[in-house]
Amino acid sequence: MNFLELPKIELHCHLDGSLRAETIIDIAKKEGIQLPSFNKEGLEEKLIAPLECESLDEYLERFSLPNLVMQSKESLRRITFELFEDAARENVKYLEVRFAPLLHTLKGLDVEEVIQAVIEGMREAESCYEIKGNIILCCMRTMSVDRAFEVVEKGKQFLGKGVVAIDLCASEEEGFCHSFIDPIRLAKEYGYRVTIHAGEAGIGRNVLEAVELLGAERIGHGVFIKDCIEAYEIVKEKQIVLEMCPTSNIQTKAVHHYSEHPIYKFHQDGIKVTINTDNRTVSNTTMEKEIYLVNNEFNLGEEDYRQIYLNSVEASFADHETKNWCLTFLS
Numbered sequence: 001m002n003f004l005e006l007p008k009i010e011l012h013c014h015l016d017g018s019l020r021a022e023t024i025i026d027i028a029k030k031e032g033i034q035l036p037s038f039n040k041e042g043l044e045e046k047l048i049a050p051l052e053c054e055s056l057d058e059y060l061e062r063f064s065l066p067n068l069v070m071q072s073k074e075s076l077r078r079i080t081f082e083l084f085e086d087a088a089r090e091n092v093k094y095l096e097v098r099f100a101p102l103l104h105t106l107k108g109l110d111v112e113e114v115i116q117a118v119i120e121g122m123r124e125a126e127s128c129y130e131i132k133g134n135i136i137l138c139c140m141r142t143m144s145v146d147r148a149f150e151v152v153e154k155g156k157q158f159l160g161k162g163v164v165a166i167d168l169c170a171s172e173e174e175g176f177c178h179s180f181i182d183p184i185r186l187a188k189e190y191g192y193r194v195t196i197h198a199g200e201a202g203i204g205r206n207v208l209e210a211v212e213l214l215g216a217e218r219i220g221h222g223v224f225i226k227d228c229i230e231a232y233e234i235v236k237e238k239q240i241v242l243e244m245c246p247t248s249n250i251q252t253k254a255v256h257h258y259s260e261h262p263i264y265k266f267h268q269d270g271i272k273v274t275i276n277t278d279n280r281t282v283s284n285t286t287m288e289k290e291i292y293l294v295n296n297e298f299n300l301g302e303e304d305y306r307q308i309y310l311n312s313v314e315a316s317f318a319d320h321e322t323k324n325w326c327l328t329f330l331s
């Protein structure tokens with residue numbers, strides 16, 4: 001397989017984890033923001049989480065730096081454009097990008113302005129490259145439930161205009177789903193689709209609850225269904241799609257080595273898996289690399305890749321026309 005040329009679909013990619021180091025330096029200089037290093041390699045040392053990270057929480061510490069330069073409309077537009085440009089260059093045809101709007105209001109932008117700027121960057125890239133996209137709004141589990149309601153309410157006007165779904169992210173506590181039933185129910189009523197980060201930090205039961213209590217249609221990661229039979233069964237039976245991100249899972253210590261990653265076992269057992277980057281910069285990766293790594297461990301055949309591509313298209317929150325367009329790239 002030629003991994004660069006393969007058509008690709010990406011469903012799980014965080015905007016604030018996917019900035020080019022050069023862009024952070026450039027924006028910081030223009031906006032007078034202090035950085036730990038103004039040299040690409042020096043900055044990347046601070047941005048990239050090591051493979052030897054201890055935990056998800058340690059991994060998440062890498063996000064404060066990029067968020068310093070994501071506080072103006074112009075930088076949000078540019079950063080989004082560049083992410084789609086990077087993805088298009090490795091033949092990603094459809095990208096769902098996610099971010100937490102509340103993290104970008106520290107210098108006075110309101111939530112609506114943040115979302116609008118990201119949509120503009122995405123639209124601009126769609127007009128320059130052969131790629132289409134949609135946006136997933138993240139609510140931070142570390143913030144109050146009221147703030148999740150705020151994201152749901154303020155993002156509502158963008159549904160059908162670039163925004164498609166809601167997500168819960170950040171540190172993963174046991175039983176977190178119970179606290180977010182009301183805002184996610186409201187989001188569903190408004191027409192948001194639902195994907196939830198769960199089963200990434202040791203607690204498979206969170207996946208069961210994300211499906212049963214929050215109505216998750218897709219799960220971010222879901223690695224730990226391997227240790228929770230009820231979660232495993234519900235994912236398999238309801239064909240809930242797993243957005244898997246192998247390198248990120250090593251960094252956060254969900255798995256210790258690529259060979260231990262359950263993605264291929266799940267796939268062989270009929271679970272719908274997809275391959276994603278999670279964070280291109282923080283995980284120092286690309287779609288090409290993630291597909292290469294999975295192939296390297298598990299010797300993916302062309303039929304396996306075709307199935308994974310189809311899983312991604314079917315599970316995407318795109319409209320029918322876009323899904324059909326994505327299918328035209330399968331030979």
Ligand SMILES: O=c1[nH]cnc2c1ncn2[C@H]1C[C@H](O)[C@@H](CO)O1
Pocket residue numbers: 014015016017056060063098099100103138169170171197200248278279
């Ligand atoms: O893999 C992840 N799990 C949980 N939260 C994550 C992951 N990657 C990024 N995030 C958080 C940190 C970002 O600031 C936030 C919004 O993109 O989402």
Ligand SMILES: [Zn+2]
Pocket residue numbers: 012014169197220278
């Ligand atoms: Zn994620």
